[in-house]
Amino acid sequence: MKTGKKTIALIITVLSISVIAQTHKGFDSQSPLQKLIDGNKRFTDSKPMHVNQTSERRSEVAKGQKPFAVVVTCSDSRVPPEIIFDQGLGDLFVIRTAGNIIDDIGLGSIEYAVEHLRVQLIVVLGHEKCGAVDAAVKGDHAEGHIQNLIDAIRPAVEKAKNNKGDLLDNSVKANVQMVVKQLSSSEPILKEFMHEKKLNIVGARYDLDDGLVTILH
Numbered sequence: 001m002k003t004g005k006k007t008i009a010l011i012i013t014v015l016s017i018s019v020i021a022q023t024h025k026g027f028d029s030q031s032p033l034q035k036l037i038d039g040n041k042r043f044t045d046s047k048p049m050h051v052n053q054t055s056e057r058r059s060e061v062a063k064g065q066k067p068f069a070v071v072v073t074c075s076d077s078r079v080p081p082e083i084i085f086d087q088g089l090g091d092l093f094v095i096r097t098a099g100n101i102i103d104d105i106g107l108g109s110i111e112y113a114v115e116h117l118r119v120q121l122i123v124v125l126g127h128e129k130c131g132a133v134d135a136a137v138k139g140d141h142a143e144g145h146i147q148n149l150i151d152a153i154r155p156a157v158e159k160a161k162n163n164k165g166d167l168l169d170n171s172v173k174a175n176v177q178m179v180v181k182q183l184s185s186s187e188p189i190l191k192e193f194m195h196e197k198k199l200n201i202v203g204a205r206y207d208l209d210d211g212l213v214t215i216l217h
């Protein structure tokens with residue numbers, strides 16, 4: 001190769017590396033919420049990138065975790081956070097219970113993520129046709145500890161009764177908002193981090209049909 005061609009090849013290589021570096025930098029500098037929204041868009045467009053699911057990533061996170069978001073969602077098998085947000089190993093710190101309700105054990109898990117892992121975003125994600133919320137809407141009496149779940153969701157249903165529209169879907173949203181409020185006012189850790197603007201807590205709803213996550217305001 002002549003010197004001129006070598007120089008051009010070198011320039012192209014340097015430019016390519018520079019573009020890749022900028023792309024990666026841009027990706028990493030996104031807000032945690034934007035990363036989730038973009039991942040959900042890839043999922044709904046059927047163009048998932050399956051990010052951070054390589055053996056290299058596995059080795060990287062084996063040394064320690066630094067998730068960028070906490071996701072509190074329902075145990076429902078149709079709502080797996082890593083899939084619907086197109087994320088991988090070490091990305092999300094997930095707490096799942098039927099009806100995405102939080103008790104002291106769940107709260108302790110979230111506090112650990114916020115205080116020790118320095119996660120700055122919590123997403124409380126309810127979903128369309130949630131069976132746990134539906135049971136609370138119907139006022140079912142359940143066996144065993146299932147009743148505890150229904151009792152915990154019940155206040156959200158009472159609140160949603162004042163709203164127009166579909167009671168189940170309104171209850172799903174009210175339940176999300178109830179948990180967001182619970183977490184935002186939780187002392188001493190979460191409330192303090194919120195006050196210091198080191199933490200953001202948002203509610204969202206997942207649509208089972210089209211896979212879209214909508215942020216609730």
Ligand SMILES: [Zn+2]
Pocket residue numbers: 074075076098099100127129130131132133
């Ligand atoms: Zn559910």
